[in-house]
Structure formats: structure tokens, C-alpha cells
Amino acid sequence: MARLIVKSPYIKCGAGQSAGGYLKYIATRERVEIIPDDRPPTQKQTQLIAKLVKDFPDAKELMEYEDYLSHPTKATASALITLALESNWDRLSSMEGYAKYIALRPRAERLGEHGLFGDDDAVDLAAVADELDHYTGNVWTHIISLHREDAERLGYNHAEAWRTLLRTHRNDIAAAMKIPPEDFRWYAAFHDEGNHPHVHMMAWSAKPNQAYLSKDGIRQIKSTLTNQIFRQELLHVYEQKSKSRNELVAEARKAMLELAKAMREMTCIHPEAEQMIWDLSRQLGQVGGKKTYGYLPKPMKKLVDAIVDQMARLPTVDACYQTWWELQCQVEDYYSEGKKRLRPPLSQQKEFRQIKNAVIREAEHIRMNRFSFEDEEMQDDGEQISTYAMSYECQDLQSVANDESYPLEERDVAAEQLEQLAEDGDAYAQYIIGTAYRDGGLLIPDTVKAQKLLERAAEQDLDAAQYALGKLYLSDDADVHDPTKGIYWLKRSADNGNDYAAYRLGKEYLSGNNVSKDAAAAAEYLRQAANNGNAYAQYLLGKLTLMGESVPKDMDAAYEWFAAARDNGHAYAEFFMKRMERGEQEPPSVLLSATRLLYHMGNIFRDNAPAPAATGVQIDRKRLAQLRQKRVALGHKPDDHELEQQQGFSMKFHM
Numbered sequence: 001m002a003r004l005i006v007k008s009p010y011i012k013c014g015a016g017q018s019a020g021g022y023l024k025y026i027a028t029r030e031r032v033e034i035i036p037d038d039r040p041p042t043q044k045q046t047q048l049i050a051k052l053v054k055d056f057p058d059a060k061e062l063m064e065y066e067d068y069l070s071h072p073t074k075a076t077a078s079a080l081i082t083l084a085l086e087s088n089w090d091r092l093s094s095m096e097g098y099a100k101y102i103a104l105r106p107r108a109e110r111l112g113e114h115g116l117f118g119d120d121d122a123v124d125l126a127a128v129a130d131e132l133d134h135y136t137g138n139v140w141t142h143i144i145s146l147h148r149e150d151a152e153r154l155g156y157n158h159a160e161a162w163r164t165l166l167r168t169h170r171n172d173i174a175a176a177m178k179i180p181p182e183d184f185r186w187y188a189a190f191h192d193e194g195n196h197p198h199v200h201m202m203a204w205s206a207k208p209n210q211a212y213l214s215k216d217g218i219r220q221i222k223s224t225l226t227n228q229i230f231r232q233e234l235l236h237v238y239e240q241k242s243k244s245r246n247e248l249v250a251e252a253r254k255a256m257l258e259l260a261k262a263m264r265e266m267t268c269i270h271p272e273a274e275q276m277i278w279d280l281s282r283q284l285g286q287v288g289g290k291k292t293y294g295y296l297p298k299p300m301k302k303l304v305d306a307i308v309d310q311m312a313r314l315p316t317v318d319a320c321y322q323t324w325w326e327l328q329c330q331v332e333d334y335y336s337e338g339k340k341r342l343r344p345p346l347s348q349q350k351e352f353r354q355i356k357n358a359v360i361r362e363a364e365h366i367r368m369n370r371f372s373f374e375d376e377e378m379q380d381d382g383e384q385i386s387t388y389a390m391s392y393e394c395q396d397l398q399s400v401a402n403d404e405s406y407p408l409e410e411r412d413v414a415a416e417q418l419e420q421l422a423e424d425g426d427a428y429a430q431y432i433i434g435t436a437y438r439d440g441g442l443l444i445p446d447t448v449k450a451q452k453l454l455e456r457a458a459e460q461d462l463d464a465a466q467y468a469l470g471k472l473y474l475s476d477d478a479d480v481h482d483p484t485k486g487i488y489w490l491k492r493s494a495d496n497g498n499d500y501a502a503y504r505l506g507k508e509y510l511s512g513n514n515v516s517k518d519a520a521a522a523a524e525y526l527r528q529a530a531n532n533g534n535a536y537a538q539y540l541l542g543k544l545t546l547m548g549e550s551v552p553k554d555m556d557a558a559y560e561w562f563a564a565a566r567d568n569g570h571a572y573a574e575f576f577m578k579r580m581e582r583g584e585q586e587p588p589s590v591l592l593s594a595t596r597l598l599y600h601m602g603n604i605f606r607d608n609a610p611a612p613a614a615t616g617v618q619i620d621r622k623r624l625a626q627l628r629q630k631r632v633a634l635g636h637k638p639d640d641h642e643l644e645q646q647q648g649f650s651m652k653f654h655m
Contacts, residue, residue, distance in 0.1 A: 006222040008142050008213060041077035049077060052084045059084040063145065063196050079195060087143055115189040117163045119170065128187055137208030140177065144225065145198030154229055159190040162199045165228060172224045176217040179205045256609040259320035263602030266316065267575040270594040273310045276303060277359070277593040281366040291364050293356040305347035307359050311597060312346040320605045321346055351608060358600035362593055372596065373507060374572050375536050382467045382493075382500025383435070390428045394421060398432055401442065415442050422453060430457035431465040438472060447472065451480045458489055466493035467501045474514055483514035494525060502529035503537045510550065519550035530561065535568035542576060555580065 041049075049068070053059050064080040116123045132139065144162075151157045156165070166173070166188055174184035188201040205211040280303050289295055293304060311317055325343050346352060365372065387395055400406055400414040415436070421429035434453030437446045451472055457465035466489045473486030487508065493501035502525045508515050509522035523544070529537035542561035544550050559580055565573035572595065579591055 006142065006144050006218060006225070008140055008218050008221070038073045038075065041072055041074050045074065045077040045081065048081055049084075052081065056084060056088045059087065062087070063147065067195055076195070083143070083145070083196070083198070115159065115191075116187050117159065117189070118185075118187040119167065123187060132202075135204065135208065137204060138211060139202055139204040140211070140213055142201040142203060142221070143198055144201065145196045146229070148195045148197060151197045156229060157192060157197055162188065162190045165225065166199070166201060169224050169228065173203065173221050176213065176220040176224075177203060177205075178212045178217070179203075179210060183207055183210060256320055256323050257606055259316055259323070260602040260606035260609070262316050263320070263605065264599045266595070266598055267572055268314065268595045268598045269575075269579075270311070270314070273307055273594045273597070274590055276307045276310060277363050277597070278366065278590050280304065280307065280359070281363040284360070284363055284367050291360055293353070293360060296360070304356050304359050305345075307597075308347040308355050309345050311594070311601065314598070317346075317598070317601060317605075321349075324605070324608060352604060354604050355601055358604065359597060362597050362600070365596075366590055366593060372592065373536070373540065374592070374596070378536055380500060382498055382504075383464045385428065385431065385462070385464045391421075391426065394418070394426060394428050394432070397421070397429075411442060422456075425456075427457045427460040427462045427465070430454070430460075431462055431468070434465070435468060438468070447475075447477045447480045458492065461492075461496060463493045463496035463498040463501070466490075466496065467498050467504075470501065471504070474508075487515050494528065497532070499529040499532035499534040499537065502526070502532075503534050503540075506537060506540065523550045530564070533568060535565045535570040535573075538562075538565035538568065539570045539573050542573065546576070546580075 053065075059065055059080070062080065062083050064076065064083050068076040068080045116125055116128065146154075146156055155161050166186070170184060170186060171181045173186070174181050177184075183206040184203070185206055186201060186203040188199050190199050191197065203211075280300065283300055283303070284291060287296065287300065293301060296304065312321060322343070329341055346355070390398075397414045397418045401411050401418065403411070406414075415433075418429050418433050422433045430453045433443070434450045434457060436443045437453065438450035439445070451469070454465050454469040454472065458469045470486045470489035470493060472480055473482045473489065475481065487505070490501045490505050490508070494505055506522045506526035506529065509518045509525065511517075523541075526537045526541050526544075530541050538561050541551070542558045542565060545552075545554050545558035545561060547553065559577060562573040562577045562580075566577065572592070575595065576591070
């Protein structure tokens, strides 16, 4: 794996430290020659390496050490000895000696009389050495190295490239060292030797004792340089063998999204997690203030973590987490030294902290005895309209407007003609254009226009329009929000036989969000929808009958309603049937707690899936309207739909 190695020892000037004995030992060793010599290392090299590794354990982190272990030769031994000494020069030499060494030593690439470079094009070696001789603060001696093949491939096999890189990012390095840019001093030299060409960079502050370099600062320097050096390859971080990055990301995203979808659709029987969520719900009643993870006492945080990790044992969750983890590791390999990473428990993974609050919210729903509906994925067919009573002209125009194979100009004309039909009083055209203004597409989103058109169609007793209008009034759109009118039009739609409107009314009377709670009215509307075959109403009546809420408690009737919902495709109905068959009597909210948490986890994993390759710009409706207004201000015609075409928008008129 390609990676950058950064070592940042420092020399404490003025301390007068001495390592005479060790230095004499090194001075008398066999002269190191950096040559491509594949002969076995000498005995003296082997002895010296053993001592170096013992005296300086961080030498084991060098890439040269890896090379030496895998292929012990005179050449790899020489490279390791050289870098190990340079990495610990604070214990081996004076400041002046070090500066001259990195500038004048063999294999230092010379830009002039010596190899030293910095902010200025010309560097006076004697002046720099003299400055360091009289300096009393810390001087950091960064060593930045690459694998030979990486340096050759990426163009960092010569001094000019490194000088450009370090000059470009000198302020970033200064910031990491807590040095103001104007006080930052640095010089460097490039050494093109062995399997790991590297740069020695000396850095300090003009004001002694001002600089400070922490481990985070070193990581910051490494990250900054890595981003620049590997900028092109980072775009292909997900490549595997012959697969392109886009192909791999698409596959990874597909795998994660499929797993996340399975989590959202799965009915989960997890007694351990259910019991822990039940325990958490009771404990939450003893805690005041915010019911979020950060505000909970430590014992309750541990319980939340335990619930998350218990859920993570589910095969689908584990597989999804593992897919995400492997991709993350590939990214992090560019910034690390290839150390083995152990996957942390899901509860300790910071990218998925949302799951903890999802656990708390689920437990709080149980504590507050809030009713759940499990209809997040419901396909709302309440807005479907029959073409039986629609004029042929309206049908043809709708067909053209919906068909993306037609030129945009022809679709625009069809939309304009539908608007004219709507203006002439055609209820179906009013409904089609009204929903188009609501949803956006070929037409600029405008909820006020949508409301007016839908209301004209609703007054002509078109139940789909009444249902759509009711939902629009109950939406959060401030321009049209009116709960009283919303309930009124839902009732009109339900009276005309729209079972989705009846189901929505049942929910409204149960929750009391937009109308006063009324158990009897809720049961009445739910029965209407259920008798018309609405699976969600049947499921909801099953839960109500099981709990004895709003309707008399009746286990047999509950089972029958669940069976009807199951037969109509409701995912959760059979879950309750099986629990009832086993004689389990826990409240439905507790029985479904693990399932609902799994649904939340699926959404969170979906949102953290790798981003797909960009195939076009996504833009929300309000932003689109703003852009259109700007185009009009610049002189474009109001009906110029080039913008939507550029943004990849399409509109489907309702049928």
C-alpha cells in the first residue's frame, strides 16, 4: 500500500547532551555505502542494527526496517542504519553538524553549491549554520520519506518537486507546529538514496520556545502532505485490481444499500435487545433534562452501548458494518503506516453515534406509550386516478408530458395545453397540473398554485384531488398549512371511498397532532379502510385490538386483523401473529422495539454508504425555483426549461 512516512524528532539546543561513547562506536564501524549490493549484511552491520533497534525502538517503524527484515542485504542494512541515525540525531550530533550533514552528505541533491533549500531561492549554508549555533529553542528535524516506486511514479524523485511541495504547505506545517507564519523558519534537503528517497526538513521559530509539536500536529503535517502527494491516487482509493474506482464504489454502495434495505424491512425477534430497551425505557423516567446520549448518566450510557452492540450481532448489521469498515480502512491506509486495525464495537464507532440516540428515542417512545404505525415504507396509492372518466385529450397530453423520450419542447407544449384544460374547468387536468406544481419538474414548484388547482378539482368531487389537497394542507409548508382544511378534505375524500384518506384520518384521530384525539372516530375510519382491504389499517386495528386501545381488547379479533394484513402484504403483521401463537403478552411497543431500532439503523447505514459516482447535479425544489428566477432576471424567458434539462429533472404526472 502506498503511504508517506513522517518522523519528527527534535534537538534541544543548549542542553549540552553528549553521546560520546555511542558516537565513537558508530565512528569506528564499517563505512556505510549506499549501493545496490545484494550480498548478505556484514557482521558489523548486523551488530550495529541490533544495537540501534535496542537503543532507538522507533527505528522499527521505519520502512527501511521492513525492507531489511524482508530482504536482509548490505544495501538494505546501510539504508536502515543511515535513517535510524538521522532519526535520532539529537543524541548524536550538534546542530551545526546536522545542518551541514543533511546539506553536504553523499547523495544529497544539490541545487547550487549544496543541497539546502527553503523559502528563498538562494540559501547561505554558513549563515544558517551560524543562526542555529546561537539558537536556544527546539529545532524539529522532520524526515519525510516515500517508497522508491511511489516517488518515481508520483514525480517526487527530485529536489525541485519537494521544494515546491514544502513551499506550498509551509504555512500548514507552521500551523501544526503552533508557529505564526511570519516567525516560521525552515530548511530542507532531498536525499535520493536506497529504496526510500526522503527529505530532511529542519523547522523552528524565530522566537525561542514558541513552537510546540504534538502527536496531533504530526498527524496534521502528514495528512496535509499525503493529500497533496497522493491527490490523484486518493481519487481511486477504492480501486481493486482491474476494477475502476466507480465500479467498486458502486458495488460497495449497492451492497450496503441492500443490507440497509434488508434491515429496514426485516422483522426482528431479539429478546435480549428487547429486554434491554424495556429496561432503558423505565430508567429514562428517572432522568430529567434532555434525553440524549451526552446528557445521560454513565450507567445508562453503558446500557445504551450494550443495546447497540447487541443489535450489531445480527448478521445483517454485522455484514453492513464490515463492508463499511473495510472501505474506511482503505482510505486510512494512505494516512497511516499500515498497522493492523481492529474493528471497534459499533457502539464505539464515532461515525455511527446517531444509533445511540435512535436507541434512546425508541426507549422513550415505549416509556411515553406513544403509538407507532410502521408505515414509513407505505406505497401511497390514494392519489391514483382512473383514466375511465378522463377525456382522450387529457390522457394524450398526460402521456406526452410523462414520456421522457419526447423532446423537452414537446413535453413543455403538452404541459401548457394541460394548464389550458385546467383553466377551462377540466377536473382531471386541474389535478394533474396541481400535483405537478406541488412536486416540481417541468413546472416551477409552487405550493400556492398547487393548492388552488387541487381545490378546484376537489370541489368537483375528485377523491384523489381531495386526498392530495388534504395532505397538502397538513404539510409543513407555511404557505398552505391549515390543519382544519386538511382534515375537512380528508373527510370528503374518505366519504368518496378513498381508503387511504380514511387510514390517514384514523392515524390523525389516534395521534391528535392536527385534530383532537377521538378513539371512536379513529376506529370508525380505520374499519372503513380495513374493510376496503387497506393492509395498514388492518394491521393498525390488529394492534389496537390487541392492546385494547380505542376498541375493546379481543385477542381473536386482533389475530384475524393481523392475518388479513399479512395476506395483503404487510411486513409486520406475521411477526405479531407468531408472537401471539407463542403466548407472548408483552406490549406491542416492546415487541416491536428491536424491529423499529433495526429500521433506524438501516437508515443510518444507508446515509453513511460510500457516495455514488456523480452522474448529475441533484438540486432541491426551492433551489431550482431560485435559479429559475435568476435566469429570468438575466433575460431568459419564463418558460425556458433549459435549467431543468441541465439538472436532469423529469416530471411524472399522476395517473
